[in-house]
Amino acid sequence: MTAADGSAPALELRDVAKSFGAVRALSAGSLRVRHGSIHALVGENGAGKSTLVKVVAGVHRRESGDLLLDGESVDFTSTAESKAAGVAVIYQEPTLFPDLSVTENIFMGRQLLGAGRRIDRAAMYAEAERLFTGLGVTIDPRRPALGLSIADQQIIEIAKAISLEARVLIMDEPTAALSGVEVERLFTVARRLRDEGRALVFISHRFDEVFALCDEVTVMRDGAYVDTLPVAETDVDQIVALMVGREVGDLFPKTPAEVGAPVLEVTGLTSAGVFHDVSFQVRAGEIVGLAGLVGAGRSEIARAVFGVDGYQTGEVTLNGTAIPKRNPRAAIRAGMAFIPEDRRRQGLVIDASVSRNVAGVIRSRLARAGLLTQHAENHASGPWAGRLSVKTNALDANAATMSGGNQQKVVIAKWLATEPKLLIIDEPTRGIDVGTKAEVHRLLSELAGQGMAIMMISSELPEVLGMADRVLVVREGNLTADITRADATPENVMLAATRGREVSA
Amino acid sequence: MSDLQTSDPVEHAHTDLVAPSQLSRGRRAFQTVVRSREASIALVLLLVIAAATVKSPSFLFNDDNWRDLLLTPSILLLLAAGQCVVIITRNVDLSVGSILGLTAYLTGRLFIDSGLPVVAVVLCGILVGALLGLVNGLLVALGRVPALVITLGTLYIYRGAVLSWAGSKRINASDLPDSFAKLGTTSILTIPILFVVAILVVVAVGYYLHTSRGGRELYAIGSDPDAAVLYGLDVRRRVVSAFVLSGALAGLAGVVYAARYGTVSAGAGTGIELQAVAAVVIGGVAIFGGSGTVWGAALGAMLLVTINRVLPIIGIPDFWQQALVGALILGAIVLDRILAQRRARVLIEARDES
Structure with a gap:
């Protein structure tokens, strides 16, 4: 409403780059958001959306490129600076102070003061009510933030942003945890803000929402800008094509293996609010890729199968024997191995030696009369570490001092020592270099060749397509596709992972 | 200082999520004080003093x-x-x-x-x-x-x-x-x-x-x-x-x-x-x-x-005096937990009903 076309855009990024160590998270991020518009930002996991947002929010500093607000170049070194310049970011799960009132949450750190620099509560309540009225929502400004739904918490974050005179609002997957009614209310609020002339950036994986709400859409891929299109002139197929448009390389040397009898059978697994009626099989010698967006419930399914988390209904069997729920020890005994995503925290005793880590899970087998000797540990772990060519000088090197790739190998070695029938591996190559990646892939392929059943969770589409014999796609806790290696394409996997809910709540 | 009843042009057609309380300021302050944790401790304190005074x-x-x-x-x-x-x-x-x-x-x-x-x-x-x-x-x-x-x-x-x-x-x-x-x-x-x-x-x-x-x-x-x-x-x-x-x-x-x-x-x-x-x-x-x-x-x-x-x-024996103080502390913590849980439940219910 305020700014006509032709004036400087509210927010503009040109070829912004940002690396973390050797990982180039953002190579050429570009974005141009006009005043009074809602701009969608879409892309696969790891396309660089979050990094781009964090550069704008002042969490990260860009290494090169331009960042302009209202045509003026800015350089934020802290979130406080970006806030002061009128940028507000609303995250998927807002952080509020649960014990304090809604109003205090809005004004914390900059409370309205009355006589003698005392806090003027009445004025703050009135201002909060005015903000809520302006947003068209009804929330008691006096109630504590405790117990508010995610949707209401987001509204409070938005109210805070408005009271800070934010001109650019970035919403990072705000609808992921909202119900249908709540999404509608958020959209109403977003449209109001747009009509006031503010610029909004809306990050979402749900294309139906992008098309319902946004004016323009920018697609990112592999840390770089791909294209910007007016929403009215495009469709889902075109956007998906832009998101995935790359060839699967030869990085993934999956050798054909003989697929045998089913090893893992999961039927009707349900955990309220997490995943629903999940059924699938993994057969001997088969690598099954579990694809989907971050937060779709892939890791949760894996954790439930392994028994780390519970589930309400459903059954898990391994080679025909039922695996009790919530009992990882039973799962290990039955022949399951689980390599978690966050290996530093969940997969390794980070301050212990390589041999102690490798021997950790088979401790009870190695112990003689309840005592464990270092000799026995070294003896048992030597062949496994050697086979994985873990580059450490000695088996008693400390795991904390090793590279991410070597840590991953130690974790794999640890589980291979249990001689599992089923290996569940979550994000096998996250954060490790290309060379080690190839080694991990070669190893997985080799294990499958020896008849091990492997369930691999990966957010990297090329990895899934290159390694998996079968791709299962999870979206919002439901299995939405089961695609064989021959039929799997980036497009159909991505579509299954992102297509809006058919039956909207 | 503030006027809460400023003109209210926007329709209130939206579902009341957690409706603002309609109580007057004085009434609200009174309720807050009476229902507060502090009021119940003060009451216990008075009871303890009263008990001692009756006895002696x-x-x-x-x-x-x-x-x-x-x-x-x-x-x-x-x-x-x-x-x-x-x-x-x-x-x-x-x-x-x-x-x-x-x-x-x-x-x-x-x-x-x-x-x-x-x-x-x-x-x-x-x-x-x-x-x-x-x-x-x-x-x-x-x-x-x-x-x-x-x-x-x-x-x-x-x-x-x-x-x-x-x-x-x-x-x-x-x-x-x-x-x-x-x-x-x-x-x-x-x-x-x-x-x-x-x-x-x-x-x-x-x-x-x-x-x-x-x-x-x-x-x-x-x-x-x-x-x-x-x-x-x-x-x-x-x-x-x-x-x-x-x-x-x-x-x-x-x-x-x-x-x-x-x-x-x-x-x-x-x-x-x-x-x-x-x-x-x-x-x-x-x-x-x-x-x-x-x-x-x-x-x-x-x-x-x-x-x-x-x-x-x-006339409570020495040994039990310490134990009673301990019980008081544990009781206070348990009460806190229960009250906090109840408050959270009430707030969540209020949200779900809307």
Whole structure:
């Protein structure tokens, strides 16, 4: 409403780059958001959306490129600076102070003061009510933030942003945890803000929402800008094509293996609010890729199968024997191995030696009369570490001092020592270099060749397509596709992972 | 100042998620007070006093006993006020007993060795307490080690300092100037002056916590330290100042200790830090920070001290006195949990119904 076309855009990024160590998270991020518009930002996991947002929010500093607000170049070194310049970011799960009132949450750190620099509560309540009225929502400004739904918490974050005179609002997957009614209310609020002339950036994986709400859409891929299109002139197929448009390389040397009898059978697994009626099989010698967006419930399914988390209904069997729920020890005994995503925290005793880590899970087998000797540990772990060519000088090197790739190998070695029938591996190559990646892939392929059943969770589409014999796609806790290696394409996997809910709540 | 009933042009067609309360201001304030945790502690305190008075009327209606009723809790009131501020920030200060011992002995030494005027000695006590609190605060804020561990360390260090300084020597009432010793006995309108001092401190702390930005930020920090950083609050500075305040009040408590008892040995105030924590917890301040008031902490201190005096009067054996105080603390914590859960449930239900 305020700014006509032709004036400087509210927010503009040109070829912004940002690396973390050797990982180039953002190579050429570009974005141009006009005043009074809602701009969608879409892309696969790891396309660089979050990094781009964090550069704008002042969490990260860009290494090169331009960042302009209202045509003026800015350089934020802290979130406080970006806030002061009128940028507000609303995250998927807002952080509020649960014990304090809604109003205090809005004004914390900059409370309205009355006589003698005392806090003027009445004025703050009135201002909060005015903000809520302006947003068209009804929330008691006096109630504590405790117990508010995610949707209401987001509204409070938005109210805070408005009271800070934010001109650019970035919403990072705000609808992921909202119900249908709540999404509608958020959209109403977003449209109001747009009509006031503010610029909004809306990050979402749900294309139906992008098309319902946004004016323009920018697609990112592999840390770089791909294209910007007016929403009215495009469709889902075109956007998906832009998101995935790359060839699967030869990085993934999956050798054909003989697929045998089913090893893992999961039927009707349900955990309220997490995943629903999940059924699938993994057969001997088969690598099954579990694809989907971050937060779709892939890791949760894996954790439930392994028994780390519970589930309400459903059954898990391994080679025909039922695996009790919530009992990882039973799962290990039955022949399951689980390599978690966050290996530093969940997969390794980070301050212990390589041999102690490798021997950790088979401790009870190695112990003689309840005592464990270092000799026995070294003896048992030597062949496994050697086979994985873990580059450490000695088996008693400390795991904390090793590279991410070597840590991953130690974790794999640890589980291979249990001689599992089923290996569940979550994000096998996250954060490790290309060379080690190839080694991990070669190893997985080799294990499958020896008849091990492997369930691999990966957010990297090329990895899934290159390694998996079968791709299962999870979206919002439901299995939405089961695609064989021959039929799997980036497009159909991505579509299954992102297509809006058919039956909207 | 504000007018809530400003013109309201926007339709209220939207579903009321959690509708604002329609009560008038006075009514709301009344309900808040009556339903508050503080009101129930005050009620328990009155019941305890009433029980003792019924059993032995002189408990309340004897001048000396009346004075003791108010005078004895004064020291704990000061410590509880400081402890309350620290606990609200999700920290704890276990060193206050040792700070009290150190400043109590220092007070006596200053009168014996320097001949400074009373006012200067009092200020010295507060200042030394504040300095020791500053050490705590800096270690906690910069060391990123839990306050429990840091102040457990300084508890021993500060106590060790008094022990090596005082040895087996002690301050006696005869060492103190009359004008100072009189502070322990003087009353205004039958209210002991030391109690008045403690109450003034509690009121000042309560006023600060309720009405200043700094005070509210202490609650925010305790409620969610990570969010506090995201909000751009200066968490370190606030935490350090909470420890400085706690130290300063412990210093003042040391001076009050010297004035009240006249006799100070190196062991003065040993173990009182746990009473201060107990008073704060009984008073309804959440041990993980973020909620509670200094009024509650003060009432908790009064209740703790009074119950210790009352139990022998109503004929409860020695052993059970300790156990009862323990039960009181556990009861307070259990009550807190239940109330917190109920509150969360009510709030969530209110949300779901809308």
